Amino acid sequence: xxxxxxxxxxxxxxxxxxxxxFLSGILWCITIIGIPFGxxxxxxxxxxxxxxxxxxxxxxxxxxxxxxxWLILGGLELTVGFFVIGIVWCVTIIGIPFGxxxxxxxxxxxxxxxxxxx
Numbered sequence: 132x133x134x135x136x137x138x139x140x141x142x143x144x145x146x147x148x149x150x151x152x153f154l155s156g157i158l159w160c161i162t163i164i165g166i167p168f169g170x171x172x173x174x175x176x177x178x179x180x181x182x183x184x185x186x187x188x189x190x191x192x193x194x195x196x197x198x199x200x201w202l203i204l205g206g207l208e209l210t211v212g213f214f215v216i217g218i219v220w221c222v223t224i225i226g227i228p229f230g231x232x233x234x235x236x237x238x239x240x241x242x243x244x245x246x247x248x249x
Contacts, residue, residue, distance in 0.1 A: 136183035136228060144216070144229060145180050148236070152176035168201065171243040178239060178248055182232040186249045189238060193245030206241055213237035 137145075156172030159165035178185060191198055198206075217233030220226035239246055 133184040137181045140182060140229060140232060141180060144220075144233070145182070149176045149179035152179050167197065167244075168204070171201065174246070174248065175236070175239060175243060179236060182235060183228075187235055187239050188247045188249070189242050190245040190247075191242050197244040198242045201243060202241070206243070209240040210237045213240055 141149075152172050153176040156169040156176060159169030159172055178187070213233045214237045217230040217237060220230035220233055239248075
């Protein structure tokens, strides 16, 4: 079931969101200061491509300054975007699993530093 969910997710939502995260990571890595933020974008890209069967554990306390900077530089907008897409997916019964994955990505988009993806 996890494989089917990942394939459908990749076709319907994952390809676009994963490519956006990947390109954002490349742009962040152009500057020396942005490399840690680019690494977090690559982490989000990997999860955006294939989210089913993976869990996210966030720990804000590990890197609070980096998470606050991330929040100010765009993390809040990304979180709201994933949250809205998740609500749209949850309108239909069939889309609820996809909505849950959007909520998982919203959680990681809010505080990516210190997060562990299993």
